Amino acid sequence: MTPMLARTNHEAHLYMDLRPCACGATAFDRASSVVLLPDGDLGSRYAGTCACGREREFLFRLPAQVELPTAGARYGDAGPSQLLDAGEWLWVADRYAQAVPADPHTLPASARATARARLAQALAAVDEVLKFAGTDPAVPPDAFWTGRGRAVRDREPGRFTVARLRAVHDAYARVLRQMDGAGGH
Incomplete structure (x- = not known):
């Protein structure tokens, strides 16, 4: 399955926060890394252990043009999200x-x-x-x-x-x- 696009780290973290573990917890200590996806694009991998002991992992596609964070609150670029409806x-x-x-x-x-x-x-x-x-x-x-x-x-x-x-x-x-x-x- 092709990882979905996370337009910003902020959007990726919100997505993960809205997807609970099987135990119902949403928070987990996340380590992130940039990875090479099978198609050659870059991705962002977040992994960690939930308080219940289950391993959690999320993989997102990075945008072709990474935008630097701005002073105001912003989740993404001009296009609609692929992560949250x-x-x-x-x-x-x-x-x-x-x-x-x-x-x-x-x-x-x-x-x-x-x-x-x-x-x-x-x-x-x-x-x-x-x-x-x-x-x-x-x-x-x-x-x-x-x-x-x-x-x-x-x-x-x-x-x-x-x-x-x-x-x-x-x-x-x-x-x-x-x-x-x-x-x-």
Whole structure:
């Protein structure tokens, strides 16, 4: 089986975090290495032992053009993810956003920095959902290939219209600007 493309290390780690071991644990000490894939392309191998003793391993294809990390939260390039589907990205966005308290710009500096990082991750995850829509008015059905992703879509299919996703995106961006105005860097 050909390894799937991980556009960034951040995306690869998120993918692994969402794929639990048979015991249910998601965290494991990961060692990474760059490997040569059978087709001659480069890959990234993550391996380690789960707390239950099972060995875990993930192999990803590296992008042809590796982009250097930027200051902001970002999971990938301009194309849609091959690792997480649109519903999983929205699930991720929801989890990060739910971890941000109301009125985060009023928090003490250290708590505000944590809240800001979480909201920036939520915003980046919403950006990932939007990539699946392209020029369409809504995310297409083939952008949901996991059980979790389809469950998120089935609960509220209206959340996957571009108009609604942009409204969420803009709301998160507005709160981030407010936090930055309150010294949230």
